Amino acid sequence: MKTSWKKSLGVLLVFMLLLSMSACGSKEAGPLPAEEKVPKINFWITSQTYDPVRYEIGLLAAEKWRELGFDVETTTMEWSTMSSQGMKSHEHEVFMIQWGGKAERIDPMQWLYTMHHSAEAGEGGYNIAGYLNPAYDELVEQFVTTMDMDKRKELAAQAQEILAKDVPQPPVVHRILTHAYNSRDFSNPTFAMGEGLNSFWNWMSLTPNGDRKTVKYGYINDIKLLNPLMTKDGADIYILKMIYDPLVRIDPDGIPQPWAAESYSEIDSTTIEVKLRKGMVFHDDKPVTAEDVKYTFDLAKEVKSPYYLSKIDKLQEVQIIDDQTLRFVLSEPYAPFISNGLGTMGILPKHIWEPRFKEGGADAVLNWDNIPPVGSGPFKFEYWRPNEELKLSSFTKHFSPPKIDGMIRIPYAKAYGVVQGLKAGEIDAAGWSLLPLEQQELKDASQLTIGTAYDQGYYMLHYNMRKAPFDDVNIRRALTYAIPKLQIVNLVFEGQAIPAYSTVAEVNKFWHNPNIEKVGDDMEKAKEILVEAGFRWDDNGAIYFPEDYQVKKFSD
């Protein structure tokens, strides 16, 4: 009996030891000077539970980098920690973000200027990589202030070319959105770039085939807040776009079109004149006036609306010329104002917001759930039971009324809920991109048709050029060439994605530059770059800096 007791204690100890041993890896030093060894790369990946896609991509890329001789450690992190330490404080070495392909990003201002200009490199800025290239800065400054479209297109092409060579933060893949809808009862959907069926234009074009005219629409998450000045959530903004009319809407091809404005024109490089459409009314039957438009922009500036602040900070003032005419005066020439400012800001009814603001100030306006939201858009708010459903009905007094009677948005919390809802006919469409397995599950549901839309957003790797070895362009290029983009497409996305090479997506035909260097999927090339730059390897295959190493920050 005694021996068995001792034995089991021993077994337990050995077991603990083994467990702790398995946690540490083995390290061996090569003959080359240790201080010249390329430092370990700490790759932050999201947990598999938060985003399996980023987790899998991370593992696949790290595997290839190890093949090149880099010492890569993958650290799994909570997204909130990663975003605050990486996106905000820029303390990362390399990590990945999924950038959404919203309509207002079709004009590549965000991709080319905000994410790569030196002005955004400070804490909290969007130049996460810390890409400080004076030549590039100059190029994109021109891009932002030039109003001439052809000139802008040319500048954008040049910027894309530089970024593709320097790879401060390479895009990896674009998803292909796969959305399903009930083609038996409804027809004429719009699968818009980056948004699929979630697009505003889909709700305008969708046409009932028979008597059932209200579309039941499935989604994973619920909306959260319908206050246009405060919301930060993409799902909320999709709904707000339906309830509120902006002056200009970005059409499915990314071109700004007059909407609540009858027309707009540039008076000079800093002044835009807008003619308001006649006869528009809010959902409470009060007319939409120039006063409302001016008040909307003034209020957004006054209360520092988080979502709009960056879009309208170049707006100096809004002048009312007459009942139907307004002038927007900018502090400096700023080309994206039409699509990002006029194109996103929904007109708010002054008679609702002004009393609220006067009474409680900015707090009363921002800390407000704005239920029911009253706009002038083609859809009218009916009711919202959080986590259960939201109903909008069509606004028949709108100048361009939708063909359907309305929509009910149902959050299913889980993908399987959406899929089973589609299958059972509980919902008519879903803005949730279906995985191949889920599509297979739906193959017997004959009423469904599946359509696709390319995402102009992407999964993007962010190196940190503030830290070695990412300050070296050869390292960045080699690492990027090693990323198995095609394999990622096949394994992680089951083919429902395409490799991304340019910061402006291929699907964004107007702005995309097809003649850039396509970095990726080439281990040979990756090795070649390192060898040419003089990098060395020890017997174990670990990589070392060249002798008399000089950092080369950018390509020539």
Add this chain to the structure above:
Amino acid sequence: MSRDNILLKIDDLKLYYHTTAGYVRAVDGVSLNVAVGERLGLVGESGCGKTTLMKAILRLLPANCRQMGGEMYYKGKAISSLSEKEIKKMRWQEISMIPQSAMNALDPVYRIGAQIKEAMKTHQKGISSKEIQERAANIFELVGINPKRLRDYPHQFSGGMKQRAAIAMALVLDPNLIIADEPTTALDVIVQAQILERINALQQRYSGSLIMITHDISVIAQTCEKVAVMYAGKIMEYGKVRDVLNNPLHPYTLGLKNAFPSLLGEKKSLISIPGSPPDLIKPQPGCLFAPRCPFAIAVCQTEDPPAKEEDGRIVACHRLAEMEGLKVLAEDETIWERKVHAGD
């Protein structure tokens, strides 16, 4: 004693417990009669089978206890032949009991009144609730408790009151036979005396029979007319209380009498019987008391002593004839201990 006068007749009853180790012979060939209105005391050490015997009368024995022989007759009817329905009807209506320890015998979650009334409601269907209340109140007054306290819960009663409540409960249906199973054991001496007094007083009014089970021979002396001395599942001696206590004819009775302070006035030091009751699974041959008996002779070790009846007295001892002489010897307390040493 005429035959029709007999209320309960026990005839060579054998009750064995079935256990994994074998049969435990808790009651082994007991014969007893209880006449109408008679008060019988059943005395013996704990574990001698007296409680088993009494439970058998109400058919309350656990499933592993089997009747291996003999029979009990209530009003001439074999109890084992009664149907489930008949036995349920008989319980409490005909035969009730005062439980061993009233502390645990009352359901703690119901009012005492409700528990008393429950007996009436079960057996006397169609009786008005007003009458039930009246009778419960009467019976409480009878046992000396304020009827207002019918509304109390058991935990609000003292030990003596609980016992009295239990007595009241046993009396409430005016049964023909009451079995009192050690009604005073759990109580302190003063309360014991009160309870016994109460039982005696009640006997003036109550005409039914009583079986008083106890290990305390003095209790029998106070309350009973007849007494049966039981040892290891057998009756050792039976007779009128006065006869048996004044003139015991069995060595065990002698020992038992020595073990309790005399209530009959003789001042003596107490002598308890050394040793312990025998193993009932594999009883030795001969008299079961022989190993502890200071007067045991050779025949006692081999032959079961026959029960001899004389003048309504029954004694089971081989040395009955020599008893007068042995009694004198038994006065000496050392004789009991010597036996134990010898037995070792």
Add this chain to the structure above:
Amino acid sequence: MKSLSKYIAKRLLQMVITLFVLSTLIFLLFRLVPGDPVSMYLDAGMSAEAKEMLMKQFGLDKPLWEQYVIFISNLLKGEFGISFQYGKQALAVIGDSFWNTLILMAVSLFIAFTIGIVGGAILAWKRGTRLELAGIIGVLTIRCAPVFWLGMILLSFFAFRYQLLPLGGMNTPGTNFETVYAKYFNLDFLKHLILPAITAGLSAAATPLLVMRTSMLEVIKEDFIELTKAKGLSDREILFKHALRNALLPVVTVFAVQAGLAIGGVVLVETVFRWPGMGRGIVLAVAARDYPVAQAAFFLIGAMTIMFNLIADILYAFLDPRVSLD
């Protein structure tokens, strides 16, 4: 009855203290760790200034003690602050989900204790039989199985394979309810309730069942049960009126503990069955770093636990006259 109200007052005071400590704990937990709510929303295209604006809006720019003072003074007013995500009072965000959870909890506890009490009594009655053995093995297995796994199995079996019941949620989408009554009292709601309630109920049934069984075994050995039998009562009366009633007492004690555990189970069950309750709410709020909502939900769940404890205590006093509540 006077002592009862005094007792409840005393317990309520204890509850207030516990909840106070609880909320302080949660307040600190959320603020002393890396990651802030604002950075969760960075992708929306906000400028640095806008982010600061948000921090100010949420009151996160103030020093910790000041945030705490605000938090406590809000708490005294019954407020948990404005939700970071929903732009309204945290309690208003939780709103209906509180009732959804309460209904699920109550029904599953009812199922658990019905199964526990009846099953425990039966197993005690059938002592030593094969039924008892099978019952105990089954109950122990369910007790040790993860409740979410049980839910997954039931879901894929009854809802997916045989399509007898809905695949989660609380109401079939697309129905607008005129009244609160209409929302909860209809067949559709009941159908949605069955699987989650049974999952949570089954999983919580083991402990009361085992306790009931042992308690029952003890009670039927008691003297008063024998006396009841001697009184000529039928087996049914003995079992249900006397034995069950007495054996219930320890089970009621278990109820208090079980209610606390069941809330944990409900978090998981709500997640599996997509039940729009507080449990799922707290998971979502925590993931989004929506402190006020997470705090409010946690607070309410804590209060619910303590309330169930209180109910168990009162129930116990009601069932057992020996207990006086002071």
Add this chain to the structure above:
Amino acid sequence: MKFSTKLFGFIKKDTAGAIGICIFIFFVIVALFAPLISPYDPGAMHFDETGALMRIHPPSFQHLFGTTWMGRDVFSQVVMGTRIALFVGILSAVCVVFIGTNIGLIAGYYGGRIDNIIMRIVDIIYGIPFLPFALILVAVMGPGISNIIIAIILITWRNTARVIRAQVLTIKQRAYVEAARISGASNFRIMYKHIAPNVIPLSLVYIALSMGTGIMTEASLSFLGYGAPEVPSWGKILFECYNSQAMFIAWWWMIPPGIAITLLVLSGFLVGRSYEEVANPRLRER
């Protein structure tokens, strides 16, 4: 000899306890030899002859429990998951019981104000809903085995402390403790030399019972998406399965980890319960 008889003697008496010990030893062996038993790296993706990823393939000889959506071997994952489960279960149980026993000893031995304060704290902790608290704690401190264990410890020491305190209160009354006190032994000495040995058997019961709590908590947190990110735990396997459409199709992905959790928790429960009867006869039949 005596101690081990005391420790393992119950096996002879109690079939349920023996079954529990057998299950536990089985899992310990699996954990020890996990790398040898598991045929593949649990993170490796598998491809068929045509080079296509083997997504949710049913069980076969190559893959005993089939494969996951990402073509990973479920059997290997379950085998490797045994280590995490045992590690979390044993470590958290030992810590919980160590802390709980000491607090219970102190509260019970010193009594008075110290006892009062400790028991108030215990009352408050009983008011904390366990899983939501663990969820918040792990979410804010970041997912990871150590944080999960910390969350378990912070809450569950209350059970052990309460039981041990009650036990100490009765032991304190015994004559030899009084004798030790009179002979001038220090408090520390009385507590650990004279009282502690008497409560250790009860502590061991709680180690067995706490192991189940630990394993279940880890699995639950993993299922809610807060599991330790880099290790293949049973809860995480279930989380992945649940979050993909495969839950309804790939039973081989869903059933084995659940059975593993159930069995291991059951073994702790059985051992604890039957050992309890040996350690604390008063609790028998309870």
